[in-house]
Amino acid sequence: MxxxxxxxxxxxxxxxxxxxxxxxxxxxxxxxxxxxxxxxxxxxxxxxxxxxxxxxxxxxxxxxxxxxxxxxxxxxxxxxxxxxxxxxxxxxxxxxxxxxxxxxxxxxxxxxxxxxxxxDGAAYLSPRIARKVIAQVSGGRLSRAGEARGHVRSLTAREREVLALVGQGMSNQDIGRELFLSQGTVKSHVSAILLRLGLNNRVQAAIIAYEAGLVPGDT
Incomplete structure (x- = not known):
């Protein structure tokens, strides 16, 4: 419950x-x-x-x-x-x-x-406000979003897959089912992504996923 x-x-x-x-x-x-x-x-x-x-x-x-x-x-x-x-x-x-x-x-x-x-432990960013959220934060504390787009290219293919699913609001369990990975492995990937991109939480990761074009926005 x-x-x-x-x-x-x-x-x-x-x-x-x-x-x-x-x-x-x-x-x-x-x-x-x-x-x-x-x-x-x-x-x-x-x-x-x-x-x-x-x-x-x-x-x-x-x-x-x-x-x-x-x-x-x-x-x-x-x-x-x-x-x-x-x-x-x-x-x-x-x-x-x-x-x-x-x-x-x-x-x-x-x-x-x-x-x-x-x-379930995930972050959730409404797709309908994702693009507006990115536009708002791009000039503020998350101005590093543009720089992070370049960093995203340095992630492994698997890490980019995980980041894209984080951007869709999936929990570790959901991501594991989607990619046929254990929850522990997914957690390790998420931790590595946050560390490499200099992010503090999954909401920021979701925003970066949108900013990097890994998740299609709602028009």
Whole structure:
């Protein structure tokens, strides 16, 4: 069972997201919050697997809440709900250790897919915002993305295959099944990729995969 805390200051959004999540019998929303401060308190109390946070919330915004949760409950994966005009927050979100980005207006199936991917240990970047995310971060903290495109060419063929699948939001288990590798071998490849490209987490790796053209973007 994937246990979740859902936080959004709009009751209609919370109701809609909860209804979508309820269609998957393996996902349970254990608590809901209307602001970031309440979200942090509920996550600390319930210790869910995933905290699904809106970016813009009163009292404490989603990014600040994510940073607090990274320090207080690092075992809880944080996924951000975003809209197209909020992509400039991605760099801050990466600093806060966010594991996924989902669009509020995305297909309901994508919401389930993203939650499941993060629960399985992967990062998930909504394909519909991938190109905008890259455009936003290319001039900021991840300006090394252009340089990393050259570094990607220095990866082994297998490492490029693994990176492409990381970019698709696959977990180590999924990648292992796709490439007929053990999870331990996949984990070693992912660690080597992060080290060689100077990245801190799988979300950054997913962005680089898109930037390098290893993953087709959604138009």
């Amino acid at each position: 994937i246990r979740m805390v859902l936080a959004d200051d709009e009751a209609m959004i919370r109701a809609g997201v909860r209804a979508i999540l309820a269609t998957d019998e393996d996902i349970e929303v254990v608590a809901e919050a209307a602001d970031g401060r309440e979200a942090v308190e509920l996550v600390r109390a319930h210790r869910p697997d995933i905290a699904l946070l809106d970016v813009r919330m009163p009292r404490l915004d989603g990014l600040s809440a994510a940073a607090e949760l990274r320090a207080a409950t690092p075992e809880v994966a944080v996924v951000m709900l975003t809209t197209f005009d909020e992509d400039e927050y991605v760099s801050r979100a990466l600093d806060a250790g966010v594991r996924g980005f989902l669009l509020k207006a995305s297909d309901p199936r994508e919401l389930i897919m993203g939650v499941r991917a993060v629960a």
